[in-house]
Amino acid sequence: MSDPASFSDPWLILLVVVPLLAAPVCVLLRSAGGAWSTATAVSWAVVGIAIKLLITVLDQGQVYYRIGGWDAPWGIEYVLDPVGAVVVVIVAVIGALTMPYAKNSVEKEIRHDRIYLFYAMMLLCLSGLLGITVTGDAFNLFVFLEISSLSSYVLISLGSDRRALTAAFRYLIMGTLGATFYIIGVGLMYQKTGTLNMADLRTIMPAVIDTHTVHAALAFLTVGISLKLALFPLHLWLPNAYTFAPSVVTAFLAATATKVSAYVLLRTIYTIFGEIDLFADFPLKPVLIVMAVAAMFLASLSAIWQQNIKRMMAYSSVAQIGYIVLGFALASEAGLAGGIVHMVNHALMKGTAFFAIGAMVFATGSMTLRDLQGIGRRMPWVTAAFVIAGLGLIGVPLTPGFISKWQLVTAVLELELWPLAALILLSSLLAVIYVWRVFEVAYLRPAPLGHHKPAEVPLSMSMPLWILALATIYAGANATFTLNLAHEAAQQLMGGL
């Protein structure tokens, strides 16, 4: 920590405060249109701030902010490093694309007099996710975790199907368990170190690592974060939550929330426990790798059997989280870079996929494969965007999924874990099956009787969809930027900040 005062970058706090304060403004406005305008304007302002921060971080390495003028480790410190900056940009961009997309979609799926509350919740969730990413304080992270979680429970429960309530309640129970485990872990660490600042924890940790208290803390932290991350077998809340939430919410959460949780895992392993070789001293590596591989296979297998396209993609998310965690667990620079790059790529691909599904649901009112027969002819552009995302999920060359899988396989081969490389490739074949099922239904089956007319979605929905789809194509065709960034970030994490 080099003299925090000189680095205090006000944009870092504004990134969180602007959406946080816009949420109560939406509540005060009490009108759907006003809330939507506020949320959209604010989310785009947040993108501006995020990009500004990314440029600063790439230039200076790290950005700090001390809240209330209190120096770390006494006060709350915000820190942003390259990985964090990338996550911030992703969350901000997805948030900003979600708002215009939401306007029409939400009007169809959520009761009119609740729409302004919906936007307030979206802003709170956005602010919480950004807060988790920028904070350098383990307890402050918990606060933002709760802000983002509580708002996402509400967002999921707004789904038009009554089962959304059960799904949200289930997520509430699991999410609260996860958050509680996290805070127990933080409490145990605090008991041993007397600090909550992550950088400070990092320096003190080697002195206390050989105590049962810290071992318990590590266990609680890992399980707690894995619950929020939906790492197999702690993913049971995810499929229902994603299926029954309003389409916009699914797209937003699928593209951001799990990525932010993955980033928390990264922060815990490489910042808080950064001075300790966790993978050598603890059985963390085999545990994470086994879970990751199980997620890749079992979740993909579940995805194959789904009749509901949203649930299929939800299971696919669980599988993709497996790849991300696998990258982290390899504990090599190349593996870490693979995990980070997949975090970015998966956000783009799943954002595209769920935006496309949202458009299909908007036009047809259904999300079962049976009702979506022939959708490729009725909604050619929307289905094409979905196919792009689907090819990415498989890992076809020239898609972002290929880049991250290539990076992962390279990392695995570097460590000479041949069976693991085979498993990565085999699990991709499972993705071929479920993406093919959608493809077959969409293009090769005739549309159900009376549903031959082309279906339209408003421009406000197709624009964000295609911006994201084009970003996906670009990230696959020219991966230099994302890969370089991931390598740089991985180097920094491995080498110690």
Added chain:
Amino acid sequence: MTEKTLLIVVSKILIPLILLFALYVQFHGDFGPGGGFQAGVIFAVAFILYALIFGIRTARKVIPSAVTRTMLALGVLIYGGTGVATMLMGGEYLDYNVLADTVKGGQHIGIFIVEFGVGLTVSSAMITIFYTFSGHVNAELPFRKGDKP
């Protein structure tokens, strides 16, 4: 009606005292134990007692849910706005020192305003939760039975 007389008389005596105590906890919070959270809960308790004795319908006339919702949002805005104000005055976010000429004065004003925001939000949140559970849920509140999106 007769059996409620006692309750009505006692609560009429108690409610102002509870409200007064809430204000004491609120504004004495910067010198002693207390603060916005505790005060907010105590304030809400006084109102919930009122609602229990005089009926939820009367209570809703006294504080409609539109008011609690406005207060909920205002409290957060007061808290966050204080932080933004300190930034505009040249300090860091929530750096109370810049709010007055002396550090002590600044900290005092800062914590006073911020805790007021907390009190406002907490009391209205408690009342909102009570309204929600009491079943007579306003049409604008979520989770009403049998509603359609």
